[in-house]
Amino acid sequence: MSAASTGWAAWSHLPPALAVALGAAVGALVRWQAGAWFNPVWSGFPLGTLLVNAVGGLCIGMAVTWLSRHPDEGLRLLLVTGVLGGFTTFSAFSAESLSLIERGRLELALFHTLAHVLGALGCAALGARLMRVWVS
Template structure:
């Protein structure tokens, strides 16, 4: 799908995702006092889980099957694209490095990468198991 409808689906999903990321990450940051940025790690893992589920549905049903292409654009590209944030995770790790905390920077990077990969695999696995 291309054109104005695809653009609108991605734009709406992205706007909602970015606003949701702000609320969720900020709420987690306000409650946690640990050295790692768990708000960013959480939104990246949750968004990756949703992307894994959507990808699993596309793999099992096909992108055009049952109107999944619209849902893929809205949820995976738009919502999760706005919700997850590789750039913020990178800035947080670099800030920790510049602050003389290389261990925290490595832990932040590892948590984002490993939890996000595991979440995508879990989402895919759930859908493929149920298919």
């Protein structure tokens, strides 16, 4: 299944900087909306960022696995560097962890850190495994 056969052909021919910029704008908007929806769910804990990084890990595992079998540099720039780079956020995660530490919430900061790192890594592995099953 190539980019052309999946309907992505037009996107894969964008100039590289435009592909990254458009993808990043979409990813950042979705991340912002996820924070608006999910951060209020658990008072004092940035659930939206955790969910974004876990879902982003899943998606990046799927994307890099699919793209390793169907190389398309333009599509990689759009989806992986752009959309998923704009969607996931290590900087927000770091700031939120620091804020929890500064407020004396050390247990929550530790949970937050472990959940992000292990959650994103686990979801990336799951995404890669799912994609291998789906495309085999």
